[in-house]
Amino acid sequence: MNFLELTMYEVARLFLVPVLLIISGLFVFAFVSLGGFVVEVVQRRNVRRRAALCPLRQYLTRDDSHSGVSSESLQLKILQLLEPLRVTTRIAPMLGLVATMIPLAPALLALGDGDLAQVGENLVVAFxxxxxxxxxxxxxxxILTVRRRWLLDALHTLEREGVV
Incomplete structure (x- = not known):
């Protein structure tokens, strides 16, 4: 390998540990979100409590004057509430691909040398x-899909009630 190829290879290898840590964090976030989602599903089964669970209503009650609260500001609030889920949904597969590709280079080099144990170790990490x-x-x-539907339904209800 020439200097440029070797440098690019080494720089790519530096990113493996941070990418794996981020993927681990996203995995934990997904399961924490799933736990909160399951709790919310159970709470929503009680029809009387459904209106109290709406985060948009909670957002309205914090604003005493209700001035400046519009449908657009509530749509922005919906985007803010869903942003972590949306980012995780889009970033996790990309980072998974990065974490797959980085170990493939050493695996291919080990395959060329006939070191099948090293190939196996790298492929385990990649997959x-x-x-x-x-x-x-x-x-x-x-979670994002269902929560988006719930929040847009709540916004529609608030608009029907004339709160917004």
């Missing part, structure tokens, strides 16, 4: 990272 990233993205996508 485990992408699987964990895709699971995190799938969980957060499910």
């Amino acid at each position: 485990a990272a992408v699987i964990i990233a895709l699971i995190a993205a799938s969980i957060t996508f499910l």
